[in-house]
Amino acid sequence: MLSYTAATGEPIMFTIIFAAKELDPAWVLGVDPFITWVSETDNIKENTGKGKVHPMGPDCNFQGATVPTFCHCSPENGSITAELLTEMLKAIDKLNVFDRTNCIPPFLLLDGHGSRFNLIFLEYINVTKRKGVKWNICIGVPYGTSYWQVGDSAEPNGCFKMYLLRAKTALLQKK
Numbered sequence: 001m002l003s004y005t006a007a008t009g010e011p012i013m014f015t016i017i018f019a020a021k022e023l024d025p026a027w028v029l030g031v032d033p034f035i036t037w038v039s040e041t042d043n044i045k046e047n048t049g050k051g052k053v054h055p056m057g058p059d060c061n062f063q064g065a066t067v068p069t070f071c072h073c074s075p076e077n078g079s080i081t082a083e084l085l086t087e088m089l090k091a092i093d094k095l096n097v098f099d100r101t102n103c104i105p106p107f108l109l110l111d112g113h114g115s116r117f118n119l120i121f122l123e124y125i126n127v128t129k130r131k132g133v134k135w136n137i138c139i140g141v142p143y144g145t146s147y148w149q150v151g152d153s154a155e156p157n158g159c160f161k162m163y164l165l166r167a168k169t170a171l172l173q174k175k
Contacts, residue, residue: 001017002015002017003015004092011060011062012097013092014057014069015069015070015072016070016071016072017073017074017078018078019074019075019076019077020073020074020078021073021075022073023071028056030057032055033171033174035055037053038052057071065095065097067092070088072084072087080113080115081115081118082115082116082118082120083118083120086124089125090124100134106136107135107136108136108138109140110138110140111139111140112139112140
């Protein structure tokens with residue numbers, strides 16, 4: 001899991017990467033074990049959405065745009081790849097999350113992971129600049145991710161772990 005966050009601290013997009021060759025559509029639905037099934041039949045549509053058995057991932061509301069959780073798979077080990085990073089930026093661009101009429105392009109700060117130097121990603125950020133969908137990208141020191149990694153801040157990781165503990169405790173109590 002990872003998230004795109006604005007400098008103001010507001011979430012822009014949540015991402016879940018599954019370690020698999022293909023994404024099973026059921027994984028995107030999620031399961032809330034504390035909600036009761038609505039009808040006697042196996043009507044998934046009736047039981048999908050906020051406050052239902054299958055709540056799906058959280059939506060982010062940023063600058064008037066509603067951005068659904070980005071779910072995808074990575075065949076190796078569920079880690080980020082250049083292809084996934086490119087698809088995430090495409091999803092943000094498709095939803096017009098950032099107003100580019102003011103000629104101020106959004107800024108994306110990335111660590112120096114090798115996927116940031118892959119041709120697929122570099123071509124996307126450079127080709128989009130020619131089409132008017134400009135991104136300002138800052139890539140950290142290559143192979144220096146052990147020293148400088150955007151997602152390894154103690155504050156968000158600690159917060160995530162606290163909420164995960166609460167969710168696990170509630171699930172165990174229910175069982």
